Amino acid sequence: MTIALRRIALLLGAGALAVILLLAGAVLGAPGDAVDREEAVEQSAPAAEAGSLEALQARLERVPGDYPGWAALGLLYVDRARVTADPSWYAKAQAALERSLEIQPEENAVALTGLATLQAAQHDFEHAADTARAALAINSYDATSYGVLTDALTELGRYDEAADALQKMADVNPGFPTLARISYARELRGDIDGARQAMQRALDVAGSDEDAGFALHHLGELAWHYGGDVQAASELYERGLARDPDSLALQASAARATAAAGRTDEALSGYAEVTGRVPVQQYLVEEGELLASLGRTDQAQDRFDVVRIATTLLEESGSAVDLETALFEADHGSPEQALVAAQAAYARAPSVFAADALAWSLHVNGRDAEALQYADEALSLGGRPALFLFHRGMIAASLGRTAEAVRDLTSALEVNPHFSVRHAETAGTTLDRLAG
Structure with a gap:
């Protein structure tokens, strides 16, 4: 998974189910007298105990006034969208969260937190930040809202504000979700050793197999992206899959590492299993580029066609995918469309990725x-991701700034010689040309 995707995984991967159950089982800042609050908690407790989408839906049919339950249902729908890559779940999440706010329009922190999470999942980071702040105005001790605020501000490129929000999150609850975000914040700033330390601490305190798999995946990603250590990354992915065998992120990363080890048929089988279950754009692109590198251009184009279909579905669901579209079209489609999308992404959220x-x-x-x-x-x-260095090196080469191009392209391959099936070879051939 690319760094650009891992930033969103921090929001929806770190302790997601624990957050959902928390929201289903407790009222944060609920209005009304003590009887109202106790009744709401009593109504929601069975749903929290059941911990399943079907049980919560059944519960809400019997107790339609359970506004924390509607908020929890909305978050479960967001999580279902993450797991299935089916954006139709976002509309269901929106409806459930709005229902919670209709029942309890005042000081409904649980619904606002859920709505902020939905907005962030759809890459509507400006509104996600505003909604998270509204939730925090009701309950200033909610670590989940601070987490969403941290993620949104990071994606908006407002890194100092994000650091402040993350510090407040750590003050409230220095547990697994906070440590995962600390790791990512350090990675963004180029402190890779610090990022590993924070993610190892997250692994040490992981309260579930899913959390442990998440931490092991990201430790593997650090080994992969900053050093290109195929063996170390593969071992971490394998450990992660032992804890969370259903993780698509771990399966896709394991397939990528297998390809780097030269076992391309095995890698393609791994990718096919992942993309056959869930059509995530990044995994389809990786699979397509591997197929193209093997000369299987028709199959590669099939994967790229599915990427465009998946992108259209996300856009129709209200998700902003300009950033992903820009990079995909720049490499595999229309330069003009790439530029339009990139300009829109940067105008909306001028992060380092944009x-x-x-x-x-x-x-x-x-x-x-x-x-x-x-x-x-x-x-x-x-931060010095190999892809960023490669991009700058190729730009410098086109400008005739040969020394800078050699420096950047060399650095890209030193950071990770396997950073891209498509671009790593280009970096090498360009270096040879510049040297010649």
């Missing part, structure tokens, strides 16, 4: 002088 996508989209449109400033901005936070 800056990198805009730089690359400008490059494929032949506008390298403009692209260079955004490539520099992408690296300004301190």
Whole structure:
């Protein structure tokens, strides 16, 4: 999984079910007298105990006034969208959360937290930040809302504000979800050792197999993205799958590492199992690029066609996917569409990821002088992902800035020689050409 996808996984992967059960079983800042609050808790407790979508739906049919239960149902729908990659669940989540707010329009922190989570899942980060703040105005001790706020501000490129929100989250609850976000914040700033330490601590306190699998996956991703250590990453993915065998992220990452080890048939089988279950764009792109590298261009194009279908479905569901569209079209489709999408993504949320996508989209449109400033901005936070370095190196090469191009392309391959089936080879051949 790319860094760009792992940032969203932090929101929906770290302790997601625990959060859902918490919201189903307790009222945070509920209004009304003590009798009302006790009744709401009593109504919601059976749903929390059941812990399943079907049980909660049945419960709400019997007790339609259970507003914390409606909020919990909304979050369960968001989680179902994550697991299935089916954006139709977002509309159901919206309806359930709005129902909770209709029943209890005042000081309904649980529903606001759920709504902020939904908005973040759909990449509507500006509204997610505002909604999370509204929830925190009701209950300033809610670590979940601080987590959503941290994620949203990070995606908006407001890194200092995100750090403040993360510190408040740590003050309230320094547990697994907080440690996972601390790891990611350090990674963004280039502190890879610190990121590993925080994620190892998260693994140490993981309260479920899903959380343990999540932490092991991200430890594997750190080994992969910063060093290209195929063996170490593979071992961590295997350990993660032993804890959470249904994790698509772990399965896809294991397939990618298997391909890097030269076992391409096995890797393609792994990808086929993942994309056959859930059509996640990133996994389809990785599978398609591996097929293309093997000369199986028709099969690769089939995967890329599915990417466009999945993107359309997400857009129709209200999700913002400009950032992903920009990188995909720049590499596999229309440079013009890539630039339009990248400009929209950067205007909405000028993160380092948006800056990198805009730089690359400008490059494929032949506008390298403009692209260079955004490539520099992408690296300004301190993180040095191989893909960012590759993009800047290719832009510098196009501008005739040979020394910078050699430096950046060399660094990209040093950071991770397997960073991309498509681009790693290009980096090597470009270095050979520049040397010649």
